[in-house]
Structure formats: structure tokens, C-alpha cells
Amino acid sequence: MSGHAFAENQPDSFSFTSENEAKADGLIAKYPAGRQASAVIPLLDLAQRQHDNWLPRVAIEAVAKKLDMAPIRVLEVVTFYTMFNLKPVGKYFLQACTTTPCWLRGSDEMMKCIKDKLGLDNHGASEDGMFSLLEVECLGGCVNAPILQVNDDFYEDMDYDATAELLEALKQGKPPPVGSMKGRNMSESSAGATSLTSLRETEAAYVPRPPKPAAEAPAEAPRDGGDS
Amino acid sequence: MPKLTVDGIEVDVPPGSTVLQACEAAGAEIPRFCYHERLSIAGNCRMCLVEVKPGPPKPQASCALPAADNQEVFTDSEMVKKARHGVMEFLLINHPLDCPICDQGGECDLQDQAMGYGHHSSRYTENKRAVEDKHMGPLIQTIMTRCIHCTRCVRFSTEVAGVTEMGLLGRGETAEITTYLEKALASELSGNVIDLCPVGALTSKPYAFVSRPWELKKTETIDVMDAVGSNIRVDTRGSEVLRVLPRLHDDVNEEWISDKARFACDGLKRQRLDRPYLRRDGKLVPVSWPEAFSTVAEQMKALSGEAMAAIAGDLCDAESMFALKQLMTSVGSANIDCRQDGAKLDASVRASYLFNASIAGVEDADAILLVGTNPRWEAPVLNARIRKRWLEGGLTVAMVGTPADLTYKVETLGAGAQTLREIADGSHSFAEVLKSAKKPMVILGMGALVREDGAAVLAMARSIAEGCGMIQEASEDSDAWNGFSVLHTAASRVAGLDMGFVPGAEGKGVAGIVAGAGSGEIKFVYLLGADEIDMSGLGKAFVVYQGHHGDAGAHRADVVLPGAAYTEKDGIYVNTEGRAQLALQASFPPGEAREDWKVLRALSEAVGKALAYDSATALRTALVAAHGSFGAIDQVEPASWGAFGTAGETSDAPFGQVIENFYMTDSISRCSAVMAECTETFVTAKAERTGTEE
Numbered sequence: 001m002s003g004h005a006f007a008e009n010q011p012d013s014f015s016f017t018s019e020n021e022a023k024a025d026g027l028i029a030k031y032p033a034g035r036q037a038s039a040v041i042p043l044l045d046l047a048q049r050q051h052d053n054w055l056p057r058v059a060i061e062a063v064a065k066k067l068d069m070a071p072i073r074v075l076e077v078v079t080f081y082t083m084f085n086l087k088p089v090g091k092y093f094l095q096a097c098t099t100t101p102c103w104l105r106g107s108d109e110m111m112k113c114i115k116d117k118l119g120l121d122n123h124g125a126s127e128d129g130m131f132s133l134l135e136v137e138c139l140g141g142c143v144n145a146p147i148l149q150v151n152d153d154f155y156e157d158m159d160y161d162a163t164a165e166l167l168e169a170l171k172q173g174k175p176p177p178v179g180s181m182k183g184r185n186m187s188e189s190s191a192g193a194t195s196l197t198s199l200r201e202t203e204a205a206y207v208p209r210p211p212k213p214a215a216e217a218p219a220e221a222p223r224d225g226g227d228s
Numbered sequence: 229m230p231k232l233t234v235d236g237i238e239v240d241v242p243p244g245s246t247v248l249q250a251c252e253a254a255g256a257e258i259p260r261f262c263y264h265e266r267l268s269i270a271g272n273c274r275m276c277l278v279e280v281k282p283g284p285p286k287p288q289a290s291c292a293l294p295a296a297d298n299q300e301v302f303t304d305s306e307m308v309k310k311a312r313h314g315v316m317e318f319l320l321i322n323h324p325l326d327c328p329i330c331d332q333g334g335e336c337d338l339q340d341q342a343m344g345y346g347h348h349s350s351r352y353t354e355n356k357r358a359v360e361d362k363h364m365g366p367l368i369q370t371i372m373t374r375c376i377h378c379t380r381c382v383r384f385s386t387e388v389a390g391v392t393e394m395g396l397l398g399r400g401e402t403a404e405i406t407t408y409l410e411k412a413l414a415s416e417l418s419g420n421v422i423d424l425c426p427v428g429a430l431t432s433k434p435y436a437f438v439s440r441p442w443e444l445k446k447t448e449t450i451d452v453m454d455a456v457g458s459n460i461r462v463d464t465r466g467s468e469v470l471r472v473l474p475r476l477h478d479d480v481n482e483e484w485i486s487d488k489a490r491f492a493c494d495g496l497k498r499q500r501l502d503r504p505y506l507r508r509d510g511k512l513v514p515v516s517w518p519e520a521f522s523t524v525a526e527q528m529k530a531l532s533g534e535a536m537a538a539i540a541g542d543l544c545d546a547e548s549m550f551a552l553k554q555l556m557t558s559v560g561s562a563n564i565d566c567r568q569d570g571a572k573l574d575a576s577v578r579a580s581y582l583f584n585a586s587i588a589g590v591e592d593a594d595a596i597l598l599v600g601t602n603p604r605w606e607a608p609v610l611n612a613r614i615r616k617r618w619l620e621g622g623l624t625v626a627m628v629g630t631p632a633d634l635t636y637k638v639e640t641l642g643a644g645a646q647t648l649r650e651i652a653d654g655s656h657s658f659a660e661v662l663k664s665a666k667k668p669m670v671i672l673g674m675g676a677l678v679r680e681d682g683a684a685v686l687a688m689a690r691s692i693a694e695g696c697g698m699i700q701e702a703s704e705d706s707d708a709w710n711g712f713s714v715l716h717t718a719a720s721r722v723a724g725l726d727m728g729f730v731p732g733a734e735g736k737g738v739a740g741i742v743a744g745a746g747s748g749e750i751k752f753v754y755l756l757g758a759d760e761i762d763m764s765g766l767g768k769a770f771v772v773y774q775g776h777h778g779d780a781g782a783h784r785a786d787v788v789l790p791g792a793a794y795t796e797k798d799g800i801y802v803n804t805e806g807r808a809q810l811a812l813q814a815s816f817p818p819g820e821a822r823e824d825w826k827v828l829r830a831l832s833e834a835v836g837k838a839l840a841y842d843s844a845t846a847l848r849t850a851l852v853a854a855h856g857s858f859g860a861i862d863q864v865e866p867a868s869w870g871a872f873g874t875a876g877e878t879s880d881a882p883f884g885q886v887i888e889n890f891y892m893t894d895s896i897s898r899c900s901a902v903m904a905e906c907t908e909t910f911v912t913a914k915a916e917r918t919g920t921e922e
Contacts, residue, residue, distance in 0.1 A: 080398065
């Protein structure tokens, strides 16, 4: 199973924490009786978040058992979505978008920087377990292309220098604020707003970027259980 | 009834039909890979594209498009041709062009359709993708690079076979078919995925690199590995049976066969009896036919009828049993029996030993009570039919007997006759379920009938059938229904009962014959392919074994007369529902072995009681004249109801399983290396599991 093989080192057992167990039951309860299998994606997400951002075989079987599904059906879902990891990933899991808009906007530079600074190719992982890299398809942030997703957070407007800066900050354990690395507001023009400027001061159209304390590393921040 | 036009031809199709079905009704051939009429619709190969008006101006997948009124369908327009060429080109991007070394070559859907829709050469210069082969057990060979992801195998194993072990992992270019953890596909119907696979990704492991389809002689015949009478095609080259494939018969096996029916054929090459043998000084030595006959005749002439007995085995054709019965009658012996396992069925009321509801009738049933049977092992194809009915919804299945995983939900009511008695007298709650059902069924297996109290169990089953409304006369709004169904395990059994191959007046049954032989009362036992009786109990009796394999019977025999296996003779087999079917000869018996009726005819002459027929036709005419049901080939005559069974005490012992190892149940499958490997993979390995696993 070339691309779909389980990791070599597998834990012996997996069970949801009591907190996640309750969340899982809540997720299953959203669906009509007998349709519990519909909760497979959120449950897998829950399991992955509980287990260092990857899914061991036992976790897949635990989810299958909880949802009364055949393990192969759950594995089909896991392998269909690139968001589920069958192998351990770094503390900072880098998902680099190289789809056309990001590529046109210079994702090659971003990739080159990652290669230069960390020595990572696609599917690669650093030996210290800090970083791993996956090339992904469109992350849906084309207005601020190229995008580099670090765990759950988008870093936008990447170029060689911005990538280097970001990786260095991550190495220090001080992730910069999420969003554009060029400091632009949301997806506004880099030169500032050019239309609807009259609304700026008065309306909710202008939402200042919330300052993010540098100490709060995204990887360690409590992650939402996919309940949203 | 949607009315639409296909290429200008107007057709009416039943509501719920697809455009593809409408096209077929109009006689237009639609190429397809993923669509299969007995599986759910996937719509992922895109080969069946047609142009439909009204609709979007693009080709549409006809397999997944409902037929609707006033549609105009074009199957031959420029758009359709271009679309199909495009699909074919895409399918071939990654398909290896290894037809010369592919076992599917010559019977490959992709190969055939590429002739019709393919380009003369590829426009792609890129590397093709390669996929690692998967392990799927001893029967299925995989070359996964050839897979075109139609998912027929996944749908078959999940829907029909009821084992959710196969799946499609990944997506797009990384998609791969596999079993979970690459375990062997643990289904007794797994071989059918080989037929379903439209390319050479899943092929037969035992048949790998054996032959090309055009080198084979194909003979349409009947399977004898169970009592279903699956329609099969036997492919031979010279005298060698190379493979067995299913044939379509909607009322019997649809288009599936069990793995035993398909893969036990290599047993036909091993341990064969190819010349007559005579026991001299404790050893079997080869002799000539005349010598063997004269020895047997000498024994028979010296004895009176009461001292002789004959037992017919499970794989016998009707003709040879009839000839043997006539021979025994002519020498004055009433000690004949075809019920090797000692089933307490008698031949007087035909409805008492038939699967009266009929195999196709399972699809009408809404409540089924399984008594002492495990249909999954005893008749896998029938079990798939029950599962098919169960998947439709509205079917309750309960069982009395040894609990087993039957691939559908079964409520275990109890283990033995006590529970059956409660259902019969109405005190068990399941009696109400049966009574309120429109078409209730009881499937009575040999596990309940081979016991001492079998006749009493049979009587209880009859009273359940009568008390719960299973015997329904035809009325204005419904057809006649008889839910009382006996599931046999032996292919020859119903024919034997139909012709009265049972002890005559004062005659002895199998148990009596064995006991009589042990005590010296019976001095001569004729075994016609009978291997399942207790040979050690035959004492000093002179045993003649006529059959095709050196199994238990031949080891005990004093004279061995080599006969023909089921693929080597024409013969009538009657399946469990009473359907007489004609099996045809696919190859010749090995060496000096002869068709069984001929052996009996020649022996009768040596004995001085020559049977009155010299040809198979004359024998069959005599058989039909004596027992008319054998003349109605491939027909099921409803049997009239009557009184049968003997009320009496029953023991508390649970109903046993008659089949412990599905893969080895008769002299042919016991000699099969493939079946031995299956036994090791699926039966022994399972038994060795410790209690720590779930």
C-alpha cells in the first residue's frame, strides 16, 4: 500500500479521552439514529488532534468500532482526505499550497526556502521532529497567495524572505501573528483600501487584525474539536 | 412507465429504470465497466456516456441517469463517439499494455472495448503509474497496476458476499483497491470478483498462466458441490478440467458460484481411480474389468438378497442410482439407501424433503426460521439470496441451532429441539412473528434431521409450517406459497429420494446396513460413491466401491470399480428445490474408468440380471417412465402437501453443524490442493486464534 501504508511504529492502543469521548458522542448525536457513520470525519479529526496530529491504526479501528463501521470504510475516508495523516508529522506541520494561483504568485520561492532552510522536500520531515512538509492543493486563500499553512494557521503573501522569517520564528518557538506576512489587512490591497473608504472609520468593514501574543504557539494552542 | 426514444426507437421501460437499461431494451449496446446489473450503481467509469435530450448539452452517464418520459437518447451520435473515445483514452493512460502476459487476455472487457473505442496508439509519453500488488488470499491473484477502479469487487464483497473487507483507498492517481491490512478475502463467494473484474487486475490464482480462453472447450453443466445445483461452465483442454465458471440462471444461482464449486476442480486430477482393483492379501492390486466383474458377480450370486446392501453417495447422478436400484431390486435386496448421513427423511411425501419455497422464492419471504442449518456453508449461493432479501428490508431471520455469522442479522432463538417445540406450540414469541408474516419460511437443515430424533424434529417443523400459515393455497390476490423448505447438502439426495432409493419393505437403512455388516448379517455392501459412512463399522462384509476418488470408500473396498466424476458424464441432478437439471460431459474419465451407469449395466450382465437398457437414452427413458419428475428438465413442480414426520420425544442436545469445514466436504474437494490451502487460510488459522482476539 505504497501511499496508504500505516506508519511503522504503531501504538498498541488508542482510546478517546473522557472529554473527547463526550465530544464524540455529541457529534454522533447530531445525526439521526442509524446514520452514525456520518460522523466519521469529525471523529477522525478529533482522534487526530488527540494523537499528535496523526492517526495510528488503532485510532482508525477505535473510530470504526464507535461508529459501527468496517475499518476499511474508515480507512477509505482517511486516505481520501489529505488532511488526515497516517504517519507522524512534525510539531509544525507545513502544508504548502502550490496550486496555480499560489504558483503564479511565487510558491516555488517558498518551497525553495523551505528546502534551503530545513532541507525538506515534499513529504519530508526534519530529524528533530520539529517540521514536516506536505504540498497540498488549493487552500482557498488565493487572494493572498502564496499560502503556507502551519498546523491550523494560514501564513499568507509568502516569498523567500517571509518564509525564512517565519521558519526562524517557528524554530524559536515564537510564531508570528497569523495572516499576511507583508502586514496587509485581510485581503485588502497592499496599498490600503481603494474603495468603500468612507466606511472605514464607521462600519464593521474594518476589522483590525487582532494582536496575537507571540508566546502562544499555534501548535500548542488548544485546538477546537472540529465542532464548528 | 416512462416512454422514451433511443436512436429513434420508441421504448417503454419499467419505472425506476435507468437510461442504460432503456438503451438495452431498444437493442443499443452500451459499453460499460463499472455498471453491473446485480450490484449498486457507481457511475465511476464513464464508459456508458450517451447524449440525452432534454438535458445539459454534454454527454451523460447512462447507468446512473433515470429514464424519464419523452427523453431522446442518442447512443451513436458524434458527441457520444467522441466522449467514449476520450474516456477510453483516459482509462488507458495508466493501464499497462501487457495483454500478452495477462490472464484476462481474450476475455477482457477493456481489451474488447478498446477495439471498439480506442485509438490506434497512445498520445502519452509520460510514465505510467505502477501499483503494488495486494495479497487477497489463496484464490485471487492481483496485478493492481491493471486496475481501472470500477469498484465492482468492492461492491460485490460488501453487498452480495456480505464481507466488508475490500475498499478503494486514496483518490485520483493514488487510488488503489485493497483489502483491509491485505488480509485474505474471507468469503465463500470470493471467486466471483474474478469474473466481475473487467480487466486482469483480479484473476484466478490457481488458473494463473494455465491457458487462453480460446484453447478451451466449454461445457455447460451443473455443479455438485452442494445441493443448490448451480449452473456452471466447465472449461477443459484435452481431458483436463482447467476451470469452472458460473452460468446465468436467475432461479438458481443468479450468476454466482461458491469458491468450492469454482476451485475444487483441481481435485479431479488427484487420487483418481483409473482402473479396477481387487484386494488380494490385504492389498489392492490392479485387475482387468472382466476379472473385477466376475469377482463381484461371484459374491453376489452366492448370496441372497437380504444379505446384500447398496449405499449411494452424495455426488451420484440420477441415472447411476436408478441403475443400481434396479440391479439391487433384481437380486432381491431391499437394503438400499441414499441418505449417507442418516437424515430422517422419507420418500413418501415429496413436499417433505423439498425446498418447497424455491430458491427464487426466498426473495418473497418476509420471515425465515433457520433450523439446524448454516446456509452460508451448506449453500453459499442461497445464503447470498437470503442476504439480498434481507438488504431490501422487511425480513426477519431467526435460527434454532449453532450460532454462526451468516452475513445478515439473525436472532438466535435457541440451540435445540426444545425451542422448536415452543415455537410449534405457540408459546415462543417467534411463533407470532411467523404467523403475522405474509410469506413465512422455515429452512430445515440436515443438522436437525441427521439425529436420532430427526423424524420428531421433522414433524415439529411440519406443525410449525402448518400452524404458522406457511402452506397457502393460491387465491385471487396471491399465488400458492409453501414455506416449508428442506436444505440438503448432497447433490444427489433429492434425486435419490425422488426415485425411492431408500430401504424397501423390511429393508435396512444406512445405520442398519452398517450395523448389519458389522454383525455379519449383511455380507455384501455396494458403495456407489459413498465415502461419508463409518467404514470401520462394515466388519467383514465384502465391499464393492464404485466411484472416482480413492477416498474412504476405496480404502475399505475389496473391489474398486472406477467410475466418472461429475464433469465426465452426462447425468441428471435434482437440486434441493426439486429442479431436475442435466449435467453434460466435459471430459472423459481417466484410464479405464467408465461412466457409472455403464459399469452397472456391465456388472448386471455378469450377475446374470442384465438391465434392460443399452444406451444412456434408453436408461433415461426408463427413469422418466418410472419417475416422471426426472423428465421435466429445469422445471420445479410444486409438490403436494401431506402428512410426514413422526411425533415423538426429542433430545435436548443442540442441533449440530453438518459442515465443519466448508472447503472440504466430499471426495473431490478433499483431494483439492486449492481447497487444502483455503482450509489452512480460513479454517485452521481461525481455529488456532486464541481467546484474546475479538
